[in-house]
Amino acid sequence: MSTPERPNVKLRPEIVAVSAYKQGRAAPSDGFKLSSNENPFPPLPGVIEAVNAASAELNRYPNAGGLALRTRLAERHGVEVGQVHIGSGSVALLSQLISAAAGAGDEVVYAWRSFEAYPGLVTVTGARSVQVPNRADGGHDLPALAAAITDRTRVVIVCTPNNPTGTIVTADEFAAFMELVPSDLLVLLDEAYYEFVTRTDAVNGIPLIGRYPNLVVLRTFSKAYGLAALRIGYAIGPQEVLDAARSAAIPLSVTDPAQIAAIASLDNEEALLERVARIASRRDQLRDALIEQGWNVPDAQGNFVWLATGDETDAANDAFFDAGLTVRAFAGDGIRISVGEPESVEKLSEVAADIVRNLPNGHPGKRLG
Ligand SMILES: Cc1ncc(COP(=O)(O)O)c(C=O)c1O
DSSP states (O other), rough: OOSSOOOOOOOOHHHHTTTOOOOOOOOOOOOOOSOOOSSSSSSOTTTTHHHHHGGGGTSSOOSOOHHHHHHHHHHHHTTTTTHHHESSSSSHEEEEEEHHHTTTTTTEEEEOOOTTTTHHHHHTTTTTEEEEOOOTOOOHHHHHHHHTTOTTTEEEEEEEEEETTTOOBBBBHHHHHHHSOOOOOOEEEEOOTTTGOOTTOOOOOOGGGGOOTEEEOOOOOSSTOOGOOOOOOEESOHHHHHHHHTTTOOOOSSSSSHHHHHHHHHHHHHHHHHHHHHHHHHHHHHHHHHHTTTTTOOOOOOSEEEEEGGHHHHHHHHHHHHEEEOEEETTTEEEEEEEHHHHHHHHHHHHHHHHHHHOTOOTBBBOOO
């Protein structure tokens, strides 16, 4: 039987037009993968043992309610168990919450550039993305985000620290923003990189949950906790909103090993904080070195830095790749580089200095004057 060149299956054209989520390139064999904002440290002590023990039950479906982890998170954050929802990565929670609120003909407002999964998640629901350009310093333009809200808007996403620019939203900026947002419009505060934030004026969404009936905060175990492979994240917000997200979830998608690893990681918060502090200090040193070389690096509060390489992005990406560093390039815009192993940081500084010296047309990320 011959395969037809174009299968005649009726698909949604807007979905066919979306390219599937692109994962960060793998590292060359002797290089470093700095393209996915992963944690360079192995899982926290006790995690591998706990996951190994759980693997004896791999023939069983997972615990659907996730009660043990949700109870633990509720205690940790001072909220009710019903105000905690877990998902197979915070990206799954984003998907559920957007689907719970937005459908065909609706709008979802978010800053751009931001997390590259947002546009696809919105398109799948049938809603339309309304992207509001970031400020020149890479930060969200919150007054412009508020001004983009219309009668059709069903969700607003705020990402802090913003992936990929690294900038935060301050507590004051967020409070002023929430004054402008209708109280029946769902606001998703994506804090995937919260643990790396060192700025004391940054917003912290979880204590605000009681204050705003329309706010849901998203956190993940993928970044600071180093559990990216297991796919586990959580949302904290009003129970009725999270119940709608639970209804939009694929059943049984959070595995028991993931839940057990998350609990074992929460048992080790001291070690976690120590690692996070090391990554944050490595990040600050890297940013200082890049600024010293002439790069204009936005405030970096996640586990990554952003180089606004503009039209030189492909050439700069190649220069990093040739030196064994896989970074995340957004053509025509810039390059996001994760803070990885100490040796990778040294190498990165060397290559960045070479780029400043050698690119034929200079680059917009370079400080002028
Ligand atoms: C801003 C932001 N939100 C959410 C996620 C999703 O993380 P995960 O699904 O691994 O929890 C990421 C991952 O890179 C991210 O950068």
